Each structure stands twice: as structure tokens, then as C-alpha cells.
Amino acid sequence: MQVHLAVYPEMMASEFWEKLSKDMAKEGGILQTRTSPEELRGTYENGLAVILMVDDEPAGYFAIWPMSEEYYEVGSGFIRKDLRSQGYGTALYKKIATLSVLDGKIAFAISKNPAAIKAGYRAGFIRHLDWKNPVPYEFTCGLCDWIEEDKKPMCPDRNSSCTLCILHGGGI
Ligand SMILES: CC(C)(COP(=O)(O)OP(=O)(O)OC[C@H]1O[C@@H](n2cnc3c(N)ncnc32)[C@H](O)[C@@H]1OP(=O)(O)O)[C@@H](O)C(=O)NCCC(=O)NCCS
DSSP states (O other), X not given: OOEEEEOTTXXXXXXXXXXXXXXXXXXXXXXXXXXXXXXXXXXXXXXXXXXXXXXTEEEEEEEXXXXXXXXXXXXXXXXXXXXXXXXXXXXXXXXXXXXXGGTTSEEEEEESOHHHHHHHHHTTEEEOOOSSSSXXXXXXGGGOOSSOGGGGGGOTTBTTTBEEEEEGGGGO
8 A cells, every 4th residue: 555645736636636525525524615626626736735645546635724814724634434543644634734834823623523633632733722712713613513603602512522722732
């Protein structure tokens, strides 16, 4: 099995993005507004994603989503089912956390997936309990599509099943 991590300018064929998008669309833990072939490709070609390639096939993806000048969300983490729990998620997370585009920015991640959270800790993300500061609420719970808008203020998942982490603590 040949494995490598790809970053732009390594080019991918257009069928590649269709396949990756289909695989990621099956995952409930990933914000589905971000998994179209166009989104995945555009993000990668802007230097904001890392891909796990196995035998020249897409087998994993992690991306950075700029929310504003200052705040960048790391997410859309995906590893093909048969390759999970073998360290690949951690490897992609570590790679993305060192991309220079994050220098001087506050990078954060939100997840309910224990494997993603663990991989994030290994990449230098630190758990943060305040969902309004330093990352504004509009970029944390504001974007959430797991719960109805009127239930968000009392969300029972916040800081229980749902975890916010900031890279290196965001300098706090
Ligand atoms: C999240 C995801 C990318 C992690 O990738 P991965 O390759 O499995 O991650 P790693 O192997 O590097 O690390 C996962 C760690 O979590 C552990 N783990 C897996 N499931 C777990 C669970 N339910 N509870 C606690 N730990 C768990 C693994 O054992 C491993 O730890 P170890 O190395 O000490 O054994 C992958 O599981 C995935 O694609 N999930 C579906 C999509 C998704 O929900 N993404 C989250 C978006 S935020």
C-alpha cells in the first residue's frame, strides 16, 4: 500500500473530487455545506487542505475554513472507514496545523467525534470552554446545524459531547 499526504500544487483529476465528495457526504459529523466537489477542490487549490492518498486514491481529507481575517476553522476531517484508528487522522491534523496560512491566526476546531478530538489534541489543539471568546459565537455555535436555532442558548451538548479546541490555546 502506497501512502502519502498531498498538498497543493499536487494536482488531482476531476473524478477524484466527485469520489471524495460522495464518501464524505455519508458522514453525519461533517458539515455538509462543505463537501461538494467544488468546495473540496477550491479549498485544496487555495492551499487550505491536506489529502491522504492511498494507492493514488483519495482516502482522507482535512481542511481549513477561513471565517474572517483572524479566525480559521480546521475541520471536515475524514478518513476512509477501513483506515481509521491507525494514526492517519492524526497525521493529517498535524500536517494542517503546521501550514503557514495559520501563522498569526486563531485556529479552532469543533467536534463531537472522540477520534477527531483526540487527533486534534495530538496536533497541538487545546480544549477551550468559552464559546464566545476569543472565538466569536457566530463562528462557533452560530454555525451549528445539529440543533435548532432557538435551542442553541441552552444547548446541552456544549462542553459535554461537543468540544471546542484552539490551536496552542490561541495565545491565551
Ligand atoms: C475523525 C477521523 C478523521 C479520525 O481519523 P483516524 O484516522 O481514525 O484518527 P487516528 O487514528 O489518528 O486517531 C484516532 C484516535 O482516537 C481513538 N478513537 C477512535 N474512536 C474513539 C472513540 N469512540 N472514543 C475515543 N477514542 C477513539 C483511536 O483509537 C485513536 O487513538 P489511539 O491512536 O490512541 O488508538 C475519522 O474517524 C473519521 O473520518 N470520522 C468520520 C468523519 C467525522 O466525523 N469527522 C469529524 C469531523 S470534525
